[in-house]
Structure formats: structure tokens, C-alpha cells
Amino acid sequence: MPKITYQDNKGNSKTIEVEKGLTVMEGAIQNDIPGIDADCGGSMACATCHVYVEEKWLDKILKAEEAEVDMIDMAYEPKKNSRLSCQLIVTDELDGLKVTTPAQQS
Amino acid sequence: MIKTDTIIIGAGPIGLFAVHQLGIKGLKAVVIDNLDRAGGQCIELYPDKPIYDIPAVPECTGEELTKKLLEQIKPFNADFFLNERVDEVKQDKKNWIVKTNNNNEFYAPNIIIAGGVGSFEPRKLTVKEAEKFEEKSIFYSVRDKQKFKNKNISIFGGGDSALDWALELSKFSKINLIHRRDKFRGAPHTLSEIKKLEKNGRISIKTSCQLESIDGNEVIKSINVKYEDGKIENIKTDFVLSFFGLIMKLGPIAEWGLNMNKKTIEVNSENFETSKKGIFAVGDICNYPGKLKLILSGFHEVALASVECFKRARPDEKYRFEFTTSSKTIQDRLGKK
Numbered sequence A: 001m002p003k004i005t006y007q008d009n010k011g012n013s014k015t016i017e018v019e020k021g022l023t024v025m026e027g028a029i030q031n032d033i034p035g036i037d038a039d040c041g042g043s044m045a046c047a048t049c050h051v052y053v054e055e056k057w058l059d060k061i062l063k064a065e066e067a068e069v070d071m072i073d074m075a076y077e078p079k080k081n082s083r084l085s086c087q088l089i090v091t092d093e094l095d096g097l098k099v100t101t102p103a104q105q106s
Numbered sequence B: 001m002i003k004t005d006t007i008i009i010g011a012g013p014i015g016l017f018a019v020h021q022l023g024i025k026g027l028k029a030v031v032i033d034n035l036d037r038a039g040g041q042c043i044e045l046y047p048d049k050p051i052y053d054i055p056a057v058p059e060c061t062g063e064e065l066t067k068k069l070l071e072q073i074k075p076f077n078a079d080f081f082l083n084e085r086v087d088e089v090k091q092d093k094k095n096w097i098v099k100t101n102n103n104n105e106f107y108a109p110n111i112i113i114a115g116g117v118g119s120f121e122p123r124k125l126t127v128k129e130a131e132k133f134e135e136k137s138i139f140y141s142v143r144d145k146q147k148f149k150n151k152n153i154s155i156f157g158g159g160d161s162a163l164d165w166a167l168e169l170s171k172f173s174k175i176n177l178i179h180r181r182d183k184f185r186g187a188p189h190t191l192s193e194i195k196k197l198e199k200n201g202r203i204s205i206k207t208s209c210q211l212e213s214i215d216g217n218e219v220i221k222s223i224n225v226k227y228e229d230g231k232i233e234n235i236k237t238d239f240v241l242s243f244f245g246l247i248m249k250l251g252p253i254a255e256w257g258l259n260m261n262k263k264t265i266e267v268n269s270e271n272f273e274t275s276k277k278g279i280f281a282v283g284d285i286c287n288y289p290g291k292l293k294l295i296l297s298g299f300h301e302v303a304l305a306s307v308e309c310f311k312r313a314r315p316d317e318k319y320r321f322e323f324t325t326s327s328k329t330i331q332d333r334l335g336k337k
Helices: A024-030 A066-072 B013-023 B040-044 B062-072 B160-169 B188-199 B251-255 B295-313 B328-333
Strands: A003-007 A013-017 A050-053 A082-084 A098-100 B006-009 B029-032 B079-081 B086-092 B095-100 B105-108 B110-113 B119-122 B152-156 B174-179 B203-207 B209-216 B220-227 B232-236 B239-242 B246-249 B264-266 B279-281
Touching: A003 A024, A066 A082, B006 B013, B006 B095, B006 B105, B006 B295, B013 B029, B013 B040, B013 B062, B013 B295, B029 B105, B040 B062, B086 B251, B095 B110, B110 B295, B152 B160, B152 B232, B160 B174, B160 B188, B174 B209, B188 B203, B209 B232, B220 B239, B279 B295
Parallel strands: A003 A098, B006 B029, B006 B110, B029 B079, B110 B279, B152 B174, B152 B239, B174 B203
Antiparallel strands: A003 A013, A050 A082, A050 A098, B086 B095, B095 B105, B119 B246, B209 B220, B220 B232
8 A cells, every 4th residue: 555654733743554446634633643634524615634745646646636735725835836635646656755744734 | 582392503504404303393582603603614615516415416506505595494484693793602401501602592401513613713824923913004895995995905915805895895995916926816807907907006016025024013004025036125104904814713512512623513323412511513513423515514514403302302292203295394384275
């Protein structure tokens, strides 16, 4: 199974195996990763699963669609590498992906 | 004190359908919601987004679903208490007393919590000085626009609220419209109006930058924004208006002594009662093995919860399962002849 690394804003990280087809958000929720709230349950309506994707992965993941970028406007402290983890679907290609959670989600 | 059969907390789709399921069983209900209108997430988060999984409704938006539900529950004349948040829940033998932040008190044998993920609040600015200026120099909504007359106003956000207020307040004030990227989500027409005003200096549009810090003691004197390239700009500002949408906070629900699992309330899946007799939780806020956060699941949950509500509200009557298609009693309650 692909391994995903979730790092908090203080640098503590946890690497877990996430089943292919799940989203990076679901991987976090199922494994009690703090820092990802996902209040709306993955419908791109709340921006509380906001993560920063490690730069080197930006080319390997599918580009954010407009609705996602619009939603990231609402997130706390968005950056160039901001994504909503509910829109990142885990595949073999994403094995090793590292995301960092922001200081605050809600 | 207002006496009723069931106090429904949350006017989202499941709270609204609760009125229906209770109503056809002859039970009265009041609905309390922190927002100023019914609809919950459907109306606040995705009023225009299509929903495709409401049974027998191939496609409808959050707003349409809310309207239809309000129409469906009209015969039951439930009282709505909007702009009110339930702060306290107390037990009185077999009944419950609910108090709101508006000092209303309700008394009923049943409470149905259909609170979604909690109550909606504006998403606040994160810079550390922001809190002390809140309601003095920083605002998350405009109640009285006279307050903003002949001032320097910095508006943050890229959606309709930010654009609409930039346009409106530019009639009598100097506006800085500040957004993290150069593309705005708001209505193109409003944006083109704003671009016209930019030319004559009423509005200054600053993009690809975010709030970095705030200067001032009692009130704000100026703010600093940081651009993507690291450059800092100081902007003379009297008032900051920030429009980053709403977030959901569980709020006081966590203090009512219910068995919780993270932000959800544990229920049994037979009647969706919580760890307290007479308090039910339905919709996104409840949790049980196999729970799906779908509107259609919430409808099922509240149908079952309403049966137990009936038994508690009418202990001397026998509950009879009836169909709306054939029951004269139900049709009377629906106002059908």
C-alpha cells in the first residue's frame, strides 16, 4: 500500500499506509491524524482538510480544479502548495507523498 | 418557558425533516438554529451546488432542497427560533430544559440534535493581534454601514461578500480590496464595476498578498500585507473587514454530558438515542457503526428517532405505524381532505 507522510506544523510526522483509492483526507481521518478536520466530509465545501503538499510532489499530483482553488481562498494561511486533502486520491504513484498540516483548520 | 413535545436543534435538512416525521405522528416541535435562516450546510456551504443522491430527486441544489423541505413541513406550523444558539441543556425528571443565548427557555420530553458539525461562525483572521481589535477595528460582517463612512477600509477575501461590500462602501470610503491571488470568485459583473472604480482611485485592488501584521494600540492605524515575492506593503487602515466564509464549531454541545467520539455523538442505530434518555442525535453529528454522512441517511435516522419521541411524549398512547398514503389521521394533520 502507498505510504503517506503527514507532518504537523511543528515538524512531528507520522507515516501510514493508505489504501489506494482513498483520499489523503480519509487516510488521515481513519488513522486519527490530528490537524485534518474535514468538517464537510469531503465535499469541497469547508477547507478544513487543507494541507501543504511537499514541493517535489506538486508535478505528480493532479492539478486542483477551479472549485478547489476557490475553496482554498477560505483556508487559513494558504500557500502556493496548498491543497485540499479530500481531493488527493491515493495511487501507487503517490507512494511517499508528504503533506504538512497548517497551524489551524478551524 | 415554551413547552413542546420535541426541541429540534439545527434547521438543516434533517432538522427540517424531523418536523415532518414528528408532525405526522401528531407531535409538536420547535426548531432552534444559530443561523438567520433554515437550511444549514445546504444553504451556507453549497446553496448552488447540485446534489444527486436524494432518492427520487435526480438533481437539486442545496437551496432547492431546503425550499422543498420547508414546503413539506408547512402544515405542521413549527416555531423557528433563528439566530439563537442552545447554550444549556438541563434535566428535569423525564423532561429536558433547553436555554439559548437569547434567554429563551424550552421544556420538552425530547431533544433531537440535528446539529451537523456544530454552529457556523465566521472564519477569523489568524494574525495574533487580530483578536484584540475584533469588534473595534476588525469586523467579520457589516451590521451598520454608517460606521464605515469616510474611513480607510481594507477588505479581505475574493468572494461575493468581499466584492459586494467593496463596491457598496466605496460610495463613501476609500477601499483596499485584498486577495491572496489575482482571480476573484465573486460575480464578474461586480468585479468589473470594481475595476472601473479602481481607475478613478476609489478602490485599490491588491492581489497575491495576505495579511502579515497589524499596527495600532486601541484601534488599528495601519496593516502590513505580504506579497508572494516577500515584499511588504504598509496600508493606512481604520477598519478591516474579513470575509473568509464560515466554519463550524461544535460549541456547547460537547458540554452536555453525552457520549462523544471526536466531534460526533454516539447513538444506537435502533432509535438514535444518545447516552441520555430523550436526547437523540441524527444527521452528520451522530455516530454509529457504518454511519454515512449523507442527507438520505439522516432522513432515515430521524424517522426512527421520531417513533421513540412519540413513546416518550405520549406514554399513555399506543404507537401505531401508519402510511401517509392511507392514514386519514396523517392526512388530516397534513391538511389534506
